Amino acid sequence: MQTLQTTSLRIRDNQLWILDQQALPQKTIWCPTPGVADLVEHIKTLRVRGAPLIGLSASLLLALLAENGMAKAELASSLEILRAARPTAVNLMNNLDRMKLALAQDNYVTALTFEALRLVEEDRALCDKIAAHGAQLIAPGSRLLTHCNTGGLATAGVGTALGVISRGWQDGRVEKVWVDETRPLLQGGRLTAWELGELGVPYRLICDSMAASLMAQKQVDAIWVGADRIAANGDVANKIGTYSLAVLAHFHGIPFYVAAPHTTLDPACPNGAAIPIEQRAETEVTGVAGSFGDVRWAPDDAQVYNPAFDVTPAALIAGWVLDTGVVTAAQVEAGVFQPAR
The missing domain is CATH 1.20.120.420 (translation initiation factor eif-2b, domain 1)
Known part of the structure; x- marks a missing residue:
């Protein structure tokens, strides 16, 4: 090859x-x-x-x-x-x-x-194409919040949600980016922060639990995330913590966008309840391991719930930005993601 x-x-x-x-x-x-x-x-x-x-x-x-x-x-x-x-x-x-x-x-x-x-x-x-479509939705001077990692590390190209953000920055529309650290493996803190730094995009890293306070202070203008699967009714599976952000965004009146290629659509999956959710190792929550050794902060017998993903209902999503264009909530309600009959 x-x-x-x-x-x-x-x-x-x-x-x-x-x-x-x-x-x-x-x-x-x-x-x-x-x-x-x-x-x-x-x-x-x-x-x-x-x-x-x-x-x-x-x-x-x-x-x-x-x-x-x-x-x-x-x-x-x-x-x-x-x-x-x-x-x-x-x-x-x-x-x-x-x-x-x-x-x-x-x-x-x-x-x-x-x-x-x-x-x-x-x-x-x-x-x-996703970056080009999504950048049109970013207002000048926007302060954006993103979750997990959706850049060139996760794709063969510029990325999905992070590709939109970087294009928005190049177009002069982005003031800064709030980066969720993204538990349990800190893929925002480790990977998205690194990618934005390489791209020269101003960012500030936050713990996942800090997003609500930023929204309450009107410090977030829009939220951009990726997707691991989009069901036929528009429900989206993404890294754990995405659903929480969508609920918070809905309460604070902040648009919540999902950026993904059309290959992430699964018309055979009727809704989010039908999406299998992977459970990950308990040790990812009870401590941390690295070149420095193994550090445990939870009791040895602590019982852990550690899903890798959660599901965000379509009703909380302002738009699905695909390579084929922007899909609106009204289009999803009309069955645009549904398989042809």
């Missing part, structure tokens, strides 16, 4: 390399990813994360395995193993559905490589 480089993915010498997002921002570590078990481990530990990027990494790995001689039956089995690695993010399923069609062709090795590279280029183009 040709050499490829995104913010978080590399193809070098016919091998996939993953930027370890657990090590950022203090260290830049590229992890070799020779096999399916390696990628599954990277996904589960969030070394690789972001709904679009997970789908792309799985697709690229399958293509590389095919080029390196893996048999068709084993490729089919590997595809299903990868599909189960992140149940909430529908981009993974959508990408692998396309790879499955490529695998069914007689010249499947060539077809898999072509499809994987096409998915990367499509994602870059989708991000640019």
